[in-house]
Amino acid sequence: MREIVIISGKGGAGKTTIAGAFAHLAENAILCDLDVDAPDLHLLLDPDKREESEFWSGHEAVIRAEDCVHCATCLNMCQFDAIEFSIEGYSVKPFRCEGCKVCVELCPAGAIDFPERKCGHWFVSDTRFGTMVHAQLFPGEENSGRLVTLLKQQARQRAEAGGLDLVLSDGTPGIGCPVIASLAGTDLAVVVTEPTPSGIHDLERVAELCEGFRTKVAVLVNKWDINPAMTEKIEAYCRDKGYTLLCRFPHNRAAVDSMLERKVLTEYDPGGLGTLLKQAWKDTLALLEK
Ligand code: SF4
Ligand code: SF4
Numbered sequence: 001m002r003e004i005v006i007i008s009g010k011g012g013a014g015k016t017t018i019a020g021a022f023a024h025l026a027e028n029a030i031l032c033d034l035d036v037d038a039p040d041l042h043l044l045l046d047p048d049k050r051e052e053s054e055f056w057s058g059h060e061a062v063i064r065a066e067d068c069v070h071c072a073t074c075l076n077m078c079q080f081d082a083i084e085f086s087i088e089g090y091s092v093k094p095f096r097c098e099g100c101k102v103c104v105e106l107c108p109a110g111a112i113d114f115p116e117r118k119c120g121h122w123f124v125s126d127t128r129f130g131t132m133v134h135a136q137l138f139p140g141e142e143n144s145g146r147l148v149t150l151l152k153q154q155a156r157q158r159a160e161a162g163g164l165d166l167v168l169s170d171g172t173p174g175i176g177c178p179v180i181a182s183l184a185g186t187d188l189a190v191v192v193t194e195p196t197p198s199g200i201h202d203l204e205r206v207a208e209l210c211e212g213f214r215t216k217v218a219v220l221v222n223k224w225d226i227n228p229a230m231t232e233k234i235e236a237y238c239r240d241k242g243y244t245l246l247c248r249f250p251h252n253r254a255a256v257d258s259m260l261e262r263k264v265l266t267e268y269d270p271g272g273l274g275t276l277l278k279q280a281w282k283d284t285l286a287l288l289e290k
Contacts, residue, residue, distance in 0.1 A: 001159055002288055003152075005034070005182050005215075007171035008192045009202020014222040015192045017255045018277070019170035020044040020264035022190075023129045025281040029166035031127065032155040033134035034148045034182045036120075041170045044264050047125030047132050055135060057146050059099040060117045061092045067111035074103035074112065095140040119144065122151060124158065131158060148172065148181035175205050183209060188216045188288050190246065194223050195230035203234065207243065217243040218287055220280060224248035244287050247280040249273075 006019040019041060023031050033041040061082070063074070068090055075083045075090065082096035083103065092103075092112075104112045120137035133155045135147055155167045171189070172178040183189060189210045193203040203219065210217045219238050224231040231248060238245045250273075258268035266274040 003167040003186045004188045005169040005171040005186045006190045009206045013192045016040045021266045021277040024264045024266045026168050029168045030155050030159040031132040032169040034169045035172050036135045045127040047127050049123045049125045051124040055120045056116045057119050058117050059114045060097045062113045064111050065089050069109045145177035145181035148178045183213045186215050190218050192220050195227040218246045220246045222249045223251040
């Protein structure tokens with residue numbers, strides 16, 4: 001079984017548009033949306049939820065008002081400004097609590113509980129392109145490498161059980177803990193970038209991470225025509241590093257229009273932009289075999 005993840009050095013580079021089209025073109029694949037902070041793939045794939053599970057991660061402090069002796073130790077010691085005092089007494093603002101446990105340890109009355117924190121749900125769904133594993137965090141919950149790892153494990157297990165030979169994931173943007181979790185065990189990363197100074201900077205950073213994981217890198221330049229000179233610079237960088245340049249993808253309104261119609265680009269414009277993406281997908285698969 002092989003794994004491909006679509007990533008970008010930052011959000012908004014067009015990663016999900018490409019992931020949606022590749023999901024359409026992939027055969028015998030399980031789909032996975034690892035971008036749990038901004039899960040957009042479901043907008044394109046319209047999943048029909050088949051299984052739903054809770055996601056618990058970390059802990060949060062909860063003050064038992066009846067045992068609190070109003071000493072203000074927790075208020076003074078919390079580095080995250082998560083404790084508040086009101087007419088009803090001391091309480092914890094759950095969205096601010098980082099679960100550091102300092103208040104729990106220092107409370108002289110032992111009045112602070114420290115239960116596990118329910119952060120959201122994850123799902124296994126049917127889509128018109130096959131099974132998808134995805135998640136929804138509660139508002140205010142931050143992206144979590146643990147959730148990304150869990151989704152990947154579920155996708156792998158289900159691919160194996162179903163005799164599927166590919167896990168295709170819409171990865172997380174950036175270079176933090178979630179993208180590290182996205183890359184672990186992945187064979188090939190398709191990095192979607194834009195021809196801007198920050199785009200090339202982000203590409204360099206994320207490609208470096210891929211190298212750390214010995215993950216092959218292929219690059220797709222989105223909106224290449226907004227800055228052809230910068231596109232050439234990206235191409236020169238890819239040649240220098242030995243990364244495959246999959247495709248120069250033009251700036252277009254079709255990506256937005258297709259999303260409004262809840263279609264992927266290869267469905268919305270099969271003969272035009274779809275042709276470019278079909279070739280990019282063919283080249284991606286060929287690269288996987290090298
Ligand atoms: S440290 Fe404990 S006893 Fe003191 S205010 Fe906070 S909850 Fe109440
Ligand atoms: S667990 Fe840490 S972050 Fe949360 S309220 Fe206590 S001291 Fe503040």
